[in-house]
Amino acid sequence: EDQVTQSPEALRLQEGESSSLNCSYTVSGLRGLFWYRQDPGKGPEFLFTLYSAGEEKEKERLKATLTKKESFLHITAPKPEDSATYLCAVQNTGGFKTIFGAGTRLFVKA
Amino acid sequence: GAGVSQTPSNKVTEKGKYVELRCDPISGHTALYWYRQSLGQGPEFLIYFQGTGAADDSGLPNDRFFAVRPEGSVSTLKIQRTERGDSAVYLCASSTTGGTGELFFGEGSRLTVL
Numbered sequence: 435e436d437q438v439t440q441s442p443e444a445l446r447l448q449e450g451e452s453s454s455l456n457c458s459y460t461v462s463g464l465r466g467l468f469w470y471r472q473d474p475g476k477g478p479e480f481l482f483t484l485y486s487a488g489e490e491k492e493k494e495r496l497k498a499t500l501t502k503k504e505s506f507l508h509i510t511a512p513k514p515e516d517s518a519t520y521l522c523a524v525q526n527t528g529g530f531k532t533i534f535g536a537g538t539r540l541f542v543k544a
Numbered sequence: 545g546a547g548v549s550q551t552p553s554n555k556v557t558e559k560g561k562y563v564e565l566r567c568d569p570i571s572g573h574t575a576l577y578w579y580r581q582s583l584g585q586g587p588e589f590l591i592y593f594q595g596t597g598a599a600d601d602s603g604l605p606n607d608r609f610f611a612v613r614p615e616g617s618v619s620t621l622k623i624q625r626t627e628r629g630d631s632a633v634y635l636c637a638s639s640t641t642g643g644t645g646e647l648f649f650g651e652g653s654r655l656t657v658l
Contacts, residue, residue: 438586466645477548477635477649478587521586530575531600532647534586 438535455507457522470521548650565621569638579635
């Protein structure tokens with residue numbers, strides 16, 4: 435069964451303190467791995483799609499990378515406005531169900 | 545353009561009552577998903593539509609839950625004989641690429657069962 439595990443559950447950073455969020459996944463065949471951002475009371479907002487090991491995507495202070503077993507979301511010099519829950523999700527080649535992890539709650543203090 | 549619209553935004557009901565939650569996807573999006581999200585958890589897959597048909601309903605927890613999309617656009621999630629454990633935020637998402645790409649989410653319907 436497809437599974438997504440995210441760590442840590444919560445991460446507290448000072449403004450400017452770079453760090454990484456981890457997403458470990460188990461899937462029989464990976465169609466795509468997705469990163470979303472979710473603010474309180476809102477629906478998830480798409481950030482990146484990664485399709486194959488070695489692929490990297492960047493957007494502002496965020497960079498997502500992918501290996502055969504995990505993905506990392508690197509946050510460089512975060513700002514308080516980066517505070518949110520970051521969700522990782524996978525889609526299996528056998529269908530179109532997108533399975534989400536529990537998320538990492540990021541808090542960035544000024 | 546308009547995003548995914550979900551109504552109601554909040555619904556409070558009593559145990560045992562029937563509830564309908566509505567999702568209006570982005571125009572032209574053929575794929576539509578329903579998810580359920582409990583506090584502190586990630587979205588839990590319920591059902592996926594491609595057009596009018598339910599292509600994957602493996603996430604529906606039991607036969608009290610049912611969803612329809614009769615004209616391939618608006619979808620309704622129906623919950624019969626609600627239980628306190630059904631309390632959660634119900635999220636709807638749509639996609640333009642047959643479900644293989646980015647999902648566009650609505651803001652959710654918060655259901656509270658007393």
